Amino acid sequence: MRFEVRMARSREDVARCQYAIAEVYNRQYGVVFSEDHHDLEAKIEPWPHRYLMVLHDGDLASTVGLYLRNTYVERFGQVERAEFEHALGGEKTIEVYDVGRLREITKLIVKPEYRGQNLSRFTIGCGHSRYFCQTEADAPYLITFCGKRSIATRIYAPSGLHYRCVKPFPIYKVHELYRSPEDPMDSYLLVPEVDIPPRWYGLELPGEYEVAELLPMEPAS
Amino acid sequence: MTTRLAGVFEEGTAPPLTSPSIAMPAMDFVVQWNRCGITADYLADYLAYAFERRDVARSVITTAANELLENAAKFSSDKNAPVRIAARVRGDFLELEVENVTDGDHVDTLTTVLDALSRGEAPTLFASRIESTERGGLGLIILVRDYAARLGARIVSANGGSLDQTFTVTVRASIAADELEQR
Numbered sequence: 001m002r003f004e005v006r007m008a009r010s011r012e013d014v015a016r017c018q019y020a021i022a023e024v025y026n027r028q029y030g031v032v033f034s035e036d037h038h039d040l041e042a043k044i045e046p047w048p049h050r051y052l053m054v055l056h057d058g059d060l061a062s063t064v065g066l067y068l069r070n071t072y073v074e075r076f077g078q079v080e081r082a083e084f085e086h087a088l089g090g091e092k093t094i095e096v097y098d099v100g101r102l103r104e105i106t107k108l109i110v111k112p113e114y115r116g117q118n119l120s121r122f123t124i125g126c127g128h129s130r131y132f133c134q135t136e137a138d139a140p141y142l143i144t145f146c147g148k149r150s151i152a153t154r155i156y157a158p159s160g161l162h163y164r165c166v167k168p169f170p171i172y173k174v175h176e177l178y179r180s181p182e183d184p185m186d187s188y189l190l191v192p193e194v195d196i197p198p199r200w201y202g203l204e205l206p207g208e209y210e211v212a213e214l215l216p217m218e219p220a221s
Numbered sequence: 222m223t224t225r226l227a228g229v230f231e232e233g234t235a236p237p238l239t240s241p242s243i244a245m246p247a248m249d250f251v252v253q254w255n256r257c258g259i260t261a262d263y264l265a266d267y268l269a270y271a272f273e274r275r276d277v278a279r280s281v282i283t284t285a286a287n288e289l290l291e292n293a294a295k296f297s298s299d300k301n302a303p304v305r306i307a308a309r310v311r312g313d314f315l316e317l318e319v320e321n322v323t324d325g326d327h328v329d330t331l332t333t334v335l336d337a338l339s340r341g342e343a344p345t346l347f348a349s350r351i352e353s354t355e356r357g358g359l360g361l362i363i364l365v366r367d368y369a370a371r372l373g374a375r376i377v378s379a380n381g382g383s384l385d386q387t388f389t390v391t392v393r394a395s396i397a398a399d400e401l402e403q404r
Contacts, residue, residue, distance in 0.1 A: 015252075022252045026300060034254040044254050 001056060001117060005126045006206035007135065008051040008063075017051035017063040024109040029177045040076060040172040048106055052132050052205075054123050061114040064105060064127040068136070071104035073144045077169055077187040084142075087164040087189045097191060103133055103141040108155075121159040122211045128161060128196045131205035143190040148183045156188075159215065162195035163188045223378050228335030230373025230393055233311045241267055242307035247321060250294035250304065257294060261286035264308060271310045274402040281368055281401045282308075285317055285394050288360035293321040296331075298387055313398050320391040328376055328388050334358035335372055335392075338365050364394055371395040 008014045018033070025031040031043050038046040048065025055061060073079055084099035105127045110119045127133060133143055146169045156163050169185035179185045192201060199214060243260060250256050265283035272278035286306060293304045302322040309316040337346055343365040350359045364370040375391045 018252050019248065022248060023300065026248075026251045030295075032251045032254040032295070036255050 002208055002210055003061060003119075003122070004053075004055040004058075004206065004208050005203075006053055006055075007132055008053050013053060014051060016060050017053060017065070018047065020060055020063055020111060021065065021107045021109050024111075025107070029174075031174060040174040043174045045174060046070075046072075050132070050135060052123070052127050054119065054126065056114070060111065062108070062110040062119045062123040064109075064123050065107040066127070066133060066135075067104040067106060069103075071102050071144055072106060073104055073146050073166075073169075073187045074102060076172065077146055077167070079166055079187050083166055084189060087166045088142075088191065089164075093191055093194070097140070097142050099142060101139070101141045102144050104144045104146075105133065106145065118211050118215055120155050121215055122209075124155050125159045125161065125200045125214060126203060126205070126209075128190070128192075128200045129203040129205050130192070130201050131203070134192070140192050143192060143196070144188060145190075146185055146187045148179055148185055150183050152186070152188060159200070160197045161190065161200065163190055164195070225376050226373060227332040227376060228339045228373035229371040229395075230375055231371070231395070233309065233314070233316060233395070235311045235313075237309035237311050237316075238271060239268070240307065240309045242305060244303040244305040246301055247294050247297035247304045248300040250290070251300055254294075257290040258283075258287055260306065261290055264306065268308055268310060268315065271315075272398065272402055274404075277403050278401040281396065281403070282315065282317070285364055285368065285370065285396060288364060289317060289319040289392055289394060292360065292392070293319045296323045296327040297321045298324040298327075314395055315398065315401060316393055316395050318391055318393045320389060322379070322387050323390050325386055325388070328390060330358065331374060331390065331392070332376070334361060335374055338362065338372055361392075364396075368396050368400045370400075 008017050022033055031045050033045050033047050035047050038044050049068040050066040052064050053060055054063065081099055085094055088094050088097060088099065105124065108120060108124055110123065128143065134140055152163055166187040166189050169187050175185060190196060261283045264286050265279045268282055269275040269279040290304065290306060297304060299322050305320045307318045343362055346362045347366055350362060361372055365372060373393050377389045379387050379389055
């Protein structure tokens with residue numbers, strides 16, 4: 001199946017992504033959203049700043065969001081600068097990247113009628129295209145995400161994305177229906193040109209792609 | 222289709238001086254939670270003209286309307302179904318009503334809280350909610366405790382007997398004008 005992949009540009013596109021995300025997150029996790037304020041104890045989440053759309057014949061099949069600033073990991077993950085730098089590793093990487101420049105991939109959903117086609121892996125891969133995750137950037141940002149361990153092992157790793165676990169994510173009420181002791185949440189970091197395979201990082205957007213052509217199975221991260 | 226009542230759900234006899242109503246899909250609130258507050262503020266601004274101490278009345282109305290709207294949006298089982306809020310100014314008191322579609326679990330919880338409130342148990346319920354991690358109905362309890370609101374609900378089962386039974390619930394808060402104006 002062939003999909004059109006592009007960033008949501010118009011107000012209508014953004015609304016389509018937000019309603020699709022809200023429907024899934026509210027039904028599964030009881031979460032609501034706001035652009036104006038957030039309260040993780042009241043289960044009110046902040047909206048991402050940008051959205052990637054994966055469309056089939058004009059129908060939104062899946063979407064993923066991007067925080068351009070004030071990432072969830074920074075605001076709620078209680079990650080210290082030194083912990084990000086430790087996750088970066090060698091001095092050379094620390095020299096090139098500033099852990100104060102972070103963007104976060106977030107709120108991945110696949111509409112129920114499009115599930116079972118590897119679209120979650122495809123969409124998360126497309127979300128790491130430089131044309132999306134580095135949009136409006138004057139220099140490369142580090143990419144972060146937080147999620148259940150199973151998201152890292154079952155979606156990121158099979159997509160070929162390498163990830164660095166920074167530290168466990170604190171417990172908040174908003175995640176009571178999402179995480180579990182058996183599947184805890186962590187904060188993660190990706191170094192763009194090191195951890196993101198060229199086929200994803202260089203993926204031209206907007207574009208039309210087959211899921212299978214971009215998703216050869218790779219060893220787990 | 223069956224109808225039952227919970228709490229104090231009494232019809233006012235005096236004809237309303239004004240009776241505005243607004244309806245919107247529950248999903249609109251999920252997407253922008255501030256819309257609960259915006260809608261409550263709008264209704265409060267609109268209705269405050271009916272009261273002498275407008276600023277005070279506006280503040281109480283927006284608190285009550287926001288509480289009812291947030292409950293309705295949060296517990297709507299079909300987020301594409303509308304949440305309707307209506308108000309009736311009857312001179313010496315105000316009725317605020319919110320209608321939504323919900324499931325049996327929420328109806329059971331709501332009925333328990335409203336019946337307990339109608340028996341004058343607001344102080345006990347408030348203390349128990351504060352001490353427990355369970356916060357369900359806390360806002361409704363505060364409306365009774367702080368504004369002497371009389372709360373009730375009309376519960377209509379839409380598809381009786383089916384496993385995924387849904388209910389159309391109309392929660393009504395009646396608040397005396399003296400309480401609205403904090404006299």
